[in-house]
Amino acid sequence: MIQRLARRLAWAVFVVWATVTLAFVVSHALPSDPARMVAGPQARPQDIARIRKELGLDQSLFVQYTRFMGRLLHVGPSDPAALAKEHATCAAIVGPLHLDLGKSAQQRRPVVTILAERLPRTIVLALAAAFVQVLLGVGAGVLAASRKKTAVDHLAVGASLLGISAPTFVIGLFFQWLFAHRLGLLPLDGWGETFFDHVRSVILPALTLGVFGAAYYTRLVRDEMIGQLAQDYVRTARAKGLSRVAVVLRHALRNAMMPIVTILGVDVGTLVGGAIVTESIFRWPGLGSLSVTAMLDRDGPVIMGCVIVTSIAVVASTIAVDFAYAALDPRVRAER
Amino acid sequence: MRSIRGSIRAVRALGASVALALSLAGCSNELPAPIPTAHPDATVPRRGGTLTSASFGDLRTLDPANVGDGLVVQMLEEMFAGLVDYDQDGKIYPDLADHWTVSDDGTSLRFVLREGVRFHDGEEVTADDVKRSVERALHPTAPNPYSSYFASIVGYTDFTEKKAEHLEGVSVEGRYVVTFKLDKPDAAFLPLLAMHPLRPVCRSGGTRYLDTWHPCGAGPFKLLPGGWDRGRQITLVRHEGYFRPGLPYLDEVRFLFHVNQTSQRFKFTTGDLDILRDFLSPDLPRFQADPRWKAFGEYELDKQLAGLAMNTEMAPFDNVELRRAVATALDREQLTLVRAANLRPAWFPVPPAVEGYDPTLKGQHFDLAEALEHMKRAGYPYDPVTRTGGYPHPIPYLTYSQGLDEYMVQVTQQQLARIGIRLDVRIVNYAAFLALRGRRHQVAFGPAFWTQDYPEAGSFLEPLFHSKSINDEDSNNSAFYKNPRVDELIDRARRELDRGRRMKIYGEAQELICDEAPWAFTHHYRFYAQWHPYVHDYKPHPMWTTDPRGTWVDRLAGPVAARALFSGDALAKLFGDGP
Numbered sequence: 067m068i069q070r071l072a073r074r075l076a077w078a079v080f081v082v083w084a085t086v087t088l089a090f091v092v093s094h095a096l097p098s099d100p101a102r103m104v105a106g107p108q109a110r111p112q113d114i115a116r117i118r119k120e121l122g123l124d125q126s127l128f129v130q131y132t133r134f135m136g137r138l139l140h141v142g143p144s145d146p147a148a149l150a151k152e153h154a155t156c157a158a159i160v161g162p163l164h165l166d167l168g169k170s171a172q173q174r175r176p177v178v179t180i181l182a183e184r185l186p187r188t189i190v191l192a193l194a195a196a197f198v199q200v201l202l203g204v205g206a207g208v209l210a211a212s213r214k215k216t217a218v219d220h221l222a223v224g225a226s227l228l229g230i231s232a233p234t235f236v237i238g239l240f241f242q243w244l245f246a247h248r249l250g251l252l253p254l255d256g257w258g259e260t261f262f263d264h265v266r267s268v269i270l271p272a273l274t275l276g277v278f279g280a281a282y283y284t285r286l287v288r289d290e291m292i293g294q295l296a297q298d299y300v301r302t303a304r305a306k307g308l309s310r311v312a313v314v315l316r317h318a319l320r321n322a323m324m325p326i327v328t329i330l331g332v333d334v335g336t337l338v339g340g341a342i343v344t345e346s347i348f349r350w351p352g353l354g355s356l357s358v359t360a361m362l363d364r365d366g367p368v369i370m371g372c373v374i375v376t377s378i379a380v381v382a383s384t385i386a387v388d389f390a391y392a393a394l395d396p397r398v399r400a401e402r
Numbered sequence: 403m404r405s406i407r408g409s410i411r412a413v414r415a416l417g418a419s420v421a422l423a424l425s426l427a428g429c430s431n432e433l434p435a436p437i438p439t440a441h442p443d444a445t446v447p448r449r450g451g452t453l454t455s456a457s458f459g460d461l462r463t464l465d466p467a468n469v470g471d472g473l474v475v476q477m478l479e480e481m482f483a484g485l486v487d488y489d490q491d492g493k494i495y496p497d498l499a500d501h502w503t504v505s506d507d508g509t510s511l512r513f514v515l516r517e518g519v520r521f522h523d524g525e526e527v528t529a530d531d532v533k534r535s536v537e538r539a540l541h542p543t544a545p546n547p548y549s550s551y552f553a554s555i556v557g558y559t560d561f562t563e564k565k566a567e568h569l570e571g572v573s574v575e576g577r578y579v580v581t582f583k584l585d586k587p588d589a590a591f592l593p594l595l596a597m598h599p600l601r602p603v604c605r606s607g608g609t610r611y612l613d614t615w616h617p618c619g620a621g622p623f624k625l626l627p628g629g630w631d632r633g634r635q636i637t638l639v640r641h642e643g644y645f646r647p648g649l650p651y652l653d654e655v656r657f658l659f660h661v662n663q664t665s666q667r668f669k670f671t672t673g674d675l676d677i678l679r680d681f682l683s684p685d686l687p688r689f690q691a692d693p694r695w696k697a698f699g700e701y702e703l704d705k706q707l708a709g710l711a712m713n714t715e716m717a718p719f720d721n722v723e724l725r726r727a728v729a730t731a732l733d734r735e736q737l738t739l740v741r742a743a744n745l746r747p748a749w750f751p752v753p754p755a756v757e758g759y760d761p762t763l764k765g766q767h768f769d770l771a772e773a774l775e776h777m778k779r780a781g782y783p784y785d786p787v788t789r790t791g792g793y794p795h796p797i798p799y800l801t802y803s804q805g806l807d808e809y810m811v812q813v814t815q816q817q818l819a820r821i822g823i824r825l826d827v828r829i830v831n832y833a834a835f836l837a838l839r840g841r842r843h844q845v846a847f848g849p850a851f852w853t854q855d856y857p858e859a860g861s862f863l864e865p866l867f868h869s870k871s872i873n874d875e876d877s878n879n880s881a882f883y884k885n886p887r888v889d890e891l892i893d894r895a896r897r898e899l900d901r902g903r904r905m906k907i908y909g910e911a912q913e914l915i916c917d918e919a920p921w922a923f924t925h926h927y928r929f930y931a932q933w934h935p936y937v938h939d940y941k942p943h944p945m946w947t948t949d950p951r952g953t954w955v956d957r958l959a960g961p962v963a964a965r966a967l968f969s970g971d972a973l974a975k976l977f978g979d980g981p
Binding site (some may be wrong): 086097099102112113116172173239241247255256257346349363 | 460462463468469470533542543545546547548549550551564613632633634660661663664665668669674702708796804830831835837838839852853855865871873875876878
């Protein structure tokens with residue numbers, strides 16, 4: 067078990083490194099000039115050149131890359147108060163170990179500070195959306211499968227078709243118009259000031275993402291459940307005298323969960339990377355809107371920060387899925 | 403047969419539901435009523451209240467030494483007072499300065515400061531602070547994109563190359579007197595000084611730029627710690643020690659960021675926003691046509707120029723007749739219908755709101771027959787009847803995504819086809835577009851635009867058409883246009899301190915530029931501002947979008963947003979007229 071975890075972790079580090087390196091090369095290969103984006107569309111060449119130098123962008127790609135990687139994790143004073151100038155953009159993670167993602171060219175603040183502001187909000191939204199999509203999707207899927215070819219089934223399948231077809235910006239705008247503007251039940255956008263505000267603010271974006279995601283889950287669960295319910299073990303369990311509900315929920319659903327868990331793992335990873343459209347519509351101050359702005363402005367350090375967080379999230383959730391398999395299915399445990 | 407009928411029914415049902423959804427989402431065509439003022443008879447400004455506006459953009463930094471975008475100037479204007487500033491008519495007036503004198507040769511400007519002016523931290527503004535702030539903003543460690551604009555100050559080069567500790571040309575002559583010395587007469591210096599980069603900052607700003615500084619100046623509003631919630635909003639509060647007695651009236655000025663047009667519209671109609679500037683494109687004509695709203699809206703001045711830049715160093719536009727053909731073939735009246743409420747046709751390189759604009763000049767014009775004649779002279783005669791001839795190859799045209807030109811180029815394409823010019827349109831993102839169009843020998847044809855830095859012809863002509871603005875990378879003269887006569891005129895105008903004579907020189911330069919057509923000028927973009935009747939004395943400002951010092955609000959007590967709150971008749975609201 068421990069050995070397997072270690073192997074997976076080593077692989078994860080490699081994947082994150084490869085992603086970051088690729089992103090670094092790609093973002094530098096683009097035909098654009100981050101210094102121009104900082105200075106503005108009307109700045110003069112001599113001012114742009116000075117800003118380029120100040121940002122260290124006049125160095126070769128190799129020099130910039132080795133500097134970035136060299137600074138990424140390094141040892142420094144463990145007391146944050148003692149942070150000298152050369153550690154001004156660092157975050158002390160464990161003891162003397164520092165994480166340094168550099169300084170945003172646009173905002174001129176440490177990237178770690180920006181991520182620390184954004185990440186919690188994105189995680190809140192990702193978890194809330196995942197909750198909605200599992201609750202709605204699995205619920206509708208189980209209902210549809212157990213009432214196959216009835217009105218309930220048709221309704222669930224039809225609704226899921228609508229959910230899949232309607233892009234998030236349509237759903238999002240509709241919810242915003244109905245629940246916030248027309249009925250005034252929930253905030254139109256933003257994050258709010260108090261905890262209660264945050265809870266109210268997360269509902270609409272989470273529903274938007276959740277409804278969109280749930281549609282896919284409904285179809286998946288329904289098809290999987292129909293397959294499971296036709297299996298011999300279901301008939302046997304029923305013949306043993308178990309109630310229909312118990313058979314559906316305890317036996318068939320558990321077996322149908324495998325593909326759901328796989329998808330959910332990837333979904334949560336992606337959601338942490340940021341739900342770009344939804345975050346923009348609802349002015350949710352998360353990673354999605356941050357990474358889009360950074361891409362448009364060619365803010366290299368912020369792009370790198372977002373790539374690192376996203377790739378770690380995806381890799382971590384994949385590992386979690388892997389271990390969830392083992393928990394759900396004794397056969398997987400036995401195999402390994 | 404049945405299946406066809408069935409599908410027709412399905413399509414009809416779908417159509418009906420789409421229409422229903424659209425009518426729901428678009429509310430009705432009727433605009434909600436504006437929120438009235440609480441005391442219609444009040445003539446004396448009332449103190450208090452908050453003025454909230456929004457943008458889909460974001461604020462990146464907040465320091466006069468780093469003015470990176472158009473949004474931040476509104477905040478800077480409210481927080482930092484300058485020696486001189488622009489009034490509502492775009493004229494320069496003394497602000498922190500009590501008065502100033504210019505020496506006869508125009509190379510020395512002596513400012514006498516008002517006494518007793520206080521920074522936000524309570525300290526008095528002195529001549530030392532002026533000098534310190536100038537050096538802070540021009541020191542090479544500051545990421546100041548405007549630094550080189552002030553290169554005419556004596557000692558600028560030594561100071562920016564770190565050969566001198568202080569800037570020689572700025573000298574303190576007593577507690578309230580400061581003198582700027584220039585190495586040559588510069589008509590643009592005062593207009594540039596009235597902008598934000600050199601405005602005095604509190605002593606906490608130090609002598610060198612620092613990213614972590616909390617912005618502090620002598621303007622009418624100040625930023626409290628925590629007042630700027632990054633990426634979301636900024637709230638500025640009244641500076642009680644502001645030197646103009648009684649001003650400002652507002653307690654707070656608030657600005658929301660990242661708000662898209664739909665949300666702005668929703669927030670505006672419920673009174674969560676007091677001013678609306680970013681309209682959904684069908685909305686603006688509706689507000690303008692509605693008599694209830696009409697009196698509370700106004701166009702901002704045209705201070706932007708847009709056109710099509712033709713790279714004069716690259717084929718085929720190294721041929722001046724071909725450039726003339728393009729400039730004459732564009733029907734600007736038709737082109738501006740793409741966004742009729744915001745665009746006005748452009749015939750000159752200087753927008754109407756900018757000094758030096760002169761409608762009596764010949765300028766460019768639209769004349770199809772003449773354009774065909776230019777094509778013939780260029781060596782590419784085109785017969786519009788048989789559609790033969792013309793320029794034999796499609797001309798690559800580079801534009802950027804998600805901008806207005808994405809739509810306008812489709813009209814341009816059709817208009818130029820009438821004289822035998824075909825375009826091969828390539829769309830890249832904005833950052834790539836900016837990088838490519840400023841690179842030498844890279845882009846033959848594409849959109850170009852400029853916004854005034856200061857409201858005078860030179861602010862357009864010098865960066866766009868002077869050969870010294872040509873560079874291998876990041877060239878602002880994106881047509882790479884070079885005419886020694888134009889250079890000479892622009893240089894002479896910049897040295898000419900007499901306004902009348904200067905405008906005459908600029909007029910001569912404009913005629914040459916219009917004729918040789920490095921650009922085909924197409925349109926000027928102007929914003930429209932809409933406010934609620936409870937907002938009083940709001941006026942668009944020619945430089946800073948708005949100057950809220952004299953603005954006051956008179957709203958009914960309690961949040962008007964309550965109009966949108968859930969109530970028992972929610973369903974009636976949902977399908978009825980609603981809030």
